[in-house]
Structure formats: structure tokens, C-alpha cells
Amino acid sequence: MSTGSVPAGTGTGLRAGPDPRVAVVVITHQRREELLLAVARLLALPERPHVVVVDNGSADGTAAAVRERFPDVELIASPENLGAVGRNVGVSRLTTPYVAFCDDDTWWEPGSLARAGDLFDAHPRLAAATGRIVVEPGGIEDPIVAELRDSPVRGAPWLPGPALGSFLAAATVLRREAFLEVGGFSERLWLGGEEELMAADLAAAGWELCYLAELTVHHRASRARDAHLRRRHGIRNTLWTTWLRRPLRPAVRRTLHLLRTVPRDRVTVLAVLDAVRGIPWVVRERRILPPHAEARFAALEQAQRLSTARRYVS
Known part of the structure; x- marks a missing residue:
């Protein structure tokens, strides 16, 4: 057809025109x-x-x-x-x-x-x-x-x-x-x-x-990318997002897991320093998620620890 x-x-997803x-x-x-x-x-x-x-x-x-x-x-x-x-x-x-x-x-x-x-x-x-x-x-x-x-x-x-x-x-x-x-x-x-x-x-x-x-x-992944910069920003942004929205205990737990599992190299050090420099902003903007939203992130913790597709490597 x-x-x-x-x-x-x-409901087929195909329509008769634009x-x-x-x-x-x-x-x-x-x-x-x-x-x-x-x-x-x-x-x-x-x-x-x-x-x-x-x-x-x-x-x-x-x-x-x-x-x-x-x-x-x-x-x-x-x-x-x-x-x-x-x-x-x-x-x-x-x-x-x-x-x-x-x-x-x-x-x-x-x-x-x-x-x-x-x-x-x-x-x-x-x-x-x-x-x-x-x-x-x-x-x-x-x-x-x-x-x-x-x-x-x-x-x-x-x-x-x-x-x-x-x-x-x-x-x-x-x-x-x-x-x-x-x-x-x-x-x-x-x-x-x-x-x-x-x-x-x-x-x-x-x-x-x-x-x-x-x-x-x-x-089709482009080869024109700065993998180290992307990893640096990814680590920084994960730390920022965690502390912007998660309650204290889950935030500490995720931070410790991240720091234990990322490569121990210059890129990671720079990422952590970037995150530390953002602490004043994070403190000002911190809004803990309501329970129904936090439950979503809590449910993901085990999957994130076991994931092979979500690794900070470059």
C-alpha cells in the first residue's frame, strides 16, 4: 500500500500528506x-x-x-x-x-x-x-x-x-x-x-x-567531537543536577558512586573543579524534588550502577 x-x-503513523x-x-x-x-x-x-x-x-x-x-x-x-x-x-x-x-x-x-x-x-x-x-x-x-x-x-x-x-x-x-x-x-x-x-x-x-x-x-556518530570535553561536562553536569534536585542522602550516594567509577585522570579532576566552582549557584538554585518525582530517580539508581551504556569514558 x-x-x-x-x-x-x-494509527499507522503514515498520513496522506504533510x-x-x-x-x-x-x-x-x-x-x-x-x-x-x-x-x-x-x-x-x-x-x-x-x-x-x-x-x-x-x-x-x-x-x-x-x-x-x-x-x-x-x-x-x-x-x-x-x-x-x-x-x-x-x-x-x-x-x-x-x-x-x-x-x-x-x-x-x-x-x-x-x-x-x-x-x-x-x-x-x-x-x-x-x-x-x-x-x-x-x-x-x-x-x-x-x-x-x-x-x-x-x-x-x-x-x-x-x-x-x-x-x-x-x-x-x-x-x-x-x-x-x-x-x-x-x-x-x-x-x-x-x-x-x-x-x-x-x-x-x-x-x-x-x-x-x-x-x-x-x-551515525560523528568523529568530529571533543570526547574529553564532553566527558568533563558530563561529570560536572551530573554532579550539579544531583545536588540541584536530589535529597541529601541520595545526592551523597550518587556522588560517591560517580567519583569511585570515573577515570582517575586530568579530565575528571577538571570536571570536579568545575562542579566545585558552581557550588554557590547550586546552593541558590537547589529545589528538592517532590516525592513522586524523586521516586523515579531512586528507581534508577541500581540500573545506573550496573549500566554499561552510561559510562563516563573518552
Whole structure:
């Protein structure tokens, strides 16, 4: 059966023409060729989503290339690298009820955005749905998928998939209303594990997050990355998020576990020093999660200790 012969709203995820409900925000930095491939794939989707590209201060001609090759794409050329806050800027340009995020090395499978729209329409308290991540070029599932599928978090009984405590931004569709309610991504965290703080605030506000196997996102990891800097920010942001939102005992427990298991090297030392320098800010902004939201993070502690997919290595 052809895509055009399937009527809208059948629940198949394929619609008879463009789907105006879900837009896509892509952040990029210094990856022109990879971004151009990802945008071409997004524009070829049957949903024909509106695509917003936020170029985080690239100096490799990314912005000019997007303007020339994809005139219908909304381009935001930031003079500086905003990190994850670039997503906030992209979302601020949208009026669609739902937004799918991508990095410049990820892209959504045809039909996934329409399926997400159907599921969000049906579940008005669903804030975020993370899809199945397929690693390219091999086409195998990312190891994190098993952890998402077997999540120990208990959510509302109406959820269409396993409840999650956090999400992976580049593989997630979010409800724009919920995203704006909690203020988007933290400017202080910048990039690297920035999702956990937003997930905590969504849960505190009564929103739900889940994994949806019906959604698929492809990831071909770029080699153009500073793995040490990403690890440094990831350790720092985990410490900050822990002390911003967790009660005293769980915060101490997670901090000790993190410090016991990260590599003992210069990157880790710098990350811890970064975290220490942020203590005054953390103290000012500390808001302990309400019991229903804290229960989600408590349920994840054992899984985090045993995880082989969530390690701070570089």
C-alpha cells in the first residue's frame, strides 16, 4: 500500500500528506557535511516537517551551505556556541504542538514523527517520548535501548510505553507546552547530560516521559567531537543536577558512586573543579524534588550502577 493511500489518523503513523503537528530542531557545530546529509533526510520524510537548524557558531561554512542548498529550512546562525540552549532558540521559533530534536548526526525514520503526533494527541500529559536508537552504518540497536525498554521507573498506567526518568534529546519528541513550562535546557549546563535536569523538572510538574519502540531514530556518530570535553561536562553536569534536585542522602550516594567509577585522570579532576566552582549557584538554585518525582530517580539508581551504556569514558 502506498503512503498516499493511507488516510490520516489510522494509527499507522503514515498520513496522506504533510503532518503539521511535529517540527524538527537540529543543533550543529562544525559538522557541515554531516548536517547537510541529516537535513536532506529530514526534508525527505513523508511528514514534510518544518526544520529549524541552529548553527552554533560554526566556522566551516555551515550556515552558507544550508542557505544555498535548503532555502526552505529555517536557519538560525548564532555567532557563539550555545550548546543545548540552541534547542531553546529553535523551539522559540515554533508554533507546532510537538518538536522532535536531532543532532547533526541523527535523523528520524519515515513515519516516526506522525506516530509521535498520534500518541501525543492521545495522551495529553505525555511530555517526552524517546525512540529506538539504531546505530549506523551497521543498523544495530544502541546498547542504551535495552535499558530504556527495561526501565524500572513506575509511571502512570496510561503511558503507551515504559516510563523513563530522563531522556536522550537527539532521540526524543517533546510537547512544546511542557518544554516551555520548565524553561527548556539550562544555560549553565550548556551541553552534556543536560537532559536529566529538565526531566526532573518535568516530573516535578506532573508530566510523564516514556520510551516508544514505535519511533526510530538513526545515529551515525560523528568523529568530529571533543570526547574529553564532553566527558568533563558530563561529570560536572551530573554532579550539579544531583545536588540541584536530589535529597541529601541520595545526592551523597550518587556522588560517591560517580567519583569511585570515573577515570582517575586530568579530565575528571577538571570536571570536579568545575562542579566545585558552581557550588554557590547550586546552593541558590537547589529545589528538592517532590516525592513522586524523586521516586523515579531512586528507581534508577541500581540500573545506573550496573549500566554499561552510561559510562563516563573518552
